[in-house]
Amino acid sequence: MYDRLFSPIQIRGLELKNRVVLPAMGTRMAGEKGEITPRLVAYHAARAAGGCGLNIVEVAAVHTPSAPAHFVSISDDSLIGGHKKLTDAIHQSGGKAAIQLWQGSIATTFDPRAEMLVVNDMEFAGKKLKAITTDRIQEIVECYGKAAARCAEAGYDCLEFHCAHNYLPHSFLSGGLNHRTDEYGGSFENRSRFPLECIRAIRNAIPEEMPLFMRIDAHDDYLPGGLTIEEIIEFCRIAGENGVDVLDVSRGNIITAGSVYEVPPIDIPRGFNVENAARIRRETKMATIAVGRINTAEQAEAILEEDKADMVVMGRAQLADPEFCNKAREGRTEDIIHCVGCNQGCYDGFCDLRNRPFITCLRNPCLGHEEEWKLTKAETPKRVYIAGGGMAGLEAARVLLMRGHHPVIFEAGDRLGGQFITAGQAPGKEEMKQAAISFGRLVERSGAEVRFHTPLTPEIITEEKPDAVIAAVGSAPIELKLPGSEKKMVCQAHAVLEHEVEPEGSVCVIGGGLVGLEAADALAAAGHPVKVLEMKDTAGEDLGMLRKIAVMQKLGGESVGIITSARCLEIIETGVVVETPEGKETVACDSVVLAVGSASRDSSALKEASEKAGADFFVIGDAKRARRAIDAIAEGFETARQV
Template structure:
């Protein structure tokens, strides 16, 4: 029986428990100026609280590899050395609490240049409006009717984005991160290449399954080439576009079968664990949500490929998370909104289930 409180070994790294924090955007970085994209006191307090709460692995929010790769002007970035240096205070503190610091490297593609979620529901910002810019994508297809039509990336520009991911990974290592995750989910750039719904290219980066996964594998190879062999690389995937689950919808999208095929390729290219989410690429997809609704996708990948997975999606209760691991559905539980509500969830779970997680010495008398 695998416990939430059992360490997980990935390469040479031992992650102290299986309660992990999923990347969640805070939209709280400076949108311009000398400190653009740098973590602030908010980011430090936000992430430090979860480390003090006993979370084993903490993944920072989607961190852009270039200015145009940000979801919003208020995203974190790691496209320059000053940004990387600003992360060191955070990674150093997380390590003092026994948590493993991880970073999610991302490019928003056609979903870039939007407002913060609490401002006009994250509406697109036009290129000529304030801090807006023109997004880029595999194809010149807008995400929604309200979105700016992106510019289709040339082969040369694709190569430059791949280099940006590699440069970001180098900086992440210098910033003190021990795990790097490539964001290939939620309708952002890597996912846009994967799915025929958003990738209409006719060159070697489109068309067939092999063509559509080419960009993802090039990014993985570039990151793996600069990331130490003894440290893990994770990949977040949207296991389905939620089109195949709706028989009345005949549009082509990314499927669960595709995800299993991709997982096998990712393993061969040096990815150590698949972080399995769903959706985000089709604005009107009918998502059937509920407690643990994405867990079966993680379970299938693990069962059919042997690749370690992390499950995410409305995991809220300790007994629920423990059951997922005990049943062999995943190797770790990634919590998102529940950790926003309760930074000390891991410690509460340990009390309820009879486990043990690290706690600050300053709190021992409690």
């Protein structure tokens, strides 16, 4: 299947077995000084073994003083040995290895000890930064050349020069970022000078047969005076003349809302950047990689068949399922666990320095633990009863089956997937709903017994005596105890998303978290005037940064009003009485939708029955504590791994 996607491609002296590229996604799996770790080796080896054509090792620092901790570095000869272990592992797993050469500019803020090199004098993160000097510019250019030579020695098959996303080369190239008045600023020719010097230094340091890729933004988003696609096309032509072979066409920068395009969440359309890549390819006549929410084999094949790109980046698709390529090539698409663009593990997890040492994935809790969490068959297969067929319960069942156990899912309703399906009812989130449905079918197809319309009861446990019980009964919406909340005009947000009720007229949504905002979106899309009332000083606190940008932009476009610091006092026939810093007022509406959070369902009776029956008992997911889906699924995996 997917003949075009899995056809070989030749670039200079390199032949790739297929057109799938694992891009250089930041992982924070490197060591304190940027050294390659066994964890990073196992992560890349798993994707190469999974059938990926080319693995690009992420944002490798070329300059030691500005290299942040736990980001890959190739800035010193002492690091070559570790990189050799990584390239060997990728090659032994059947793949090819590339590495992305990087100078991060303000992105080094992840490590306060790392220097920030900036194109102009500027203030950032509370620091006054001085523009990089011309002498220092030449030092960085030399560092690119030396790093490239190290990469060749370490066994990489090709290199990628990062000239996008607000990093130093892009900062020089973009007129929206570069305000210098010397020979490196002003005209397009001057702004191109530094990145072209870097390209030449790299090209001169590597063998003639080694390809050089370049990651480039298609244009600058939300950046006054920024790069246009016409300027990008012109720069790419010149870069090609100076030794670049392949254009990896991305979008985004880290100082504006354009950051939403770097790791685009579910709110951004799939393949949103493909047409830009197609135009750049057409006008430069250069080999091009399409990037941007390409997460199914069907979509990737269509892009190649329509001659819009030569290769496709499928990054988060392979975080969610490292066997993505093998499954697609073999026609086992129903077995693929698809990325849903939630951003909870790959981006939010990357930025969460306090709670997560490296990235993870909502759909693949094993990400970053490929070696130490290999699943083994249980010595004694057990009959395990799972109360609840939501995503946590399904993940537990999936892993139990892989380990040789016999899971039985007790689902009170008529479907598997739980609140993932409810969340997938919001506008633009059909992928999430379909992922839940597909996952339920996968678990059933794998051999799990499912009893629909059958909640697990203490009586069943007492009578059937399973070896273990996992309570994955989830949570229920909190009933707001507010005068007037019993009125007919009041309903719960979950009922709105599930299309069980249709509020009348104008609507006030009480609660500005994820569920409230998505209910507001659904109501606005259906034509209702909507206002959201949030007691905190900001709405969307439980959304990750990039999803929040996208959701708030969408609600703004739908004219949804958001009133923050609003304490709701009473629901009356004409609206909701609130108290704000400006005083008491009535927000007029015809209907009220409650979205004030969820509370765990009680599983104490199941626990008591399990203890009496001699069965091991576990509580996972929202049944333990209402949180994000990533935590629930991770607990399902971890519990099943240890049963």
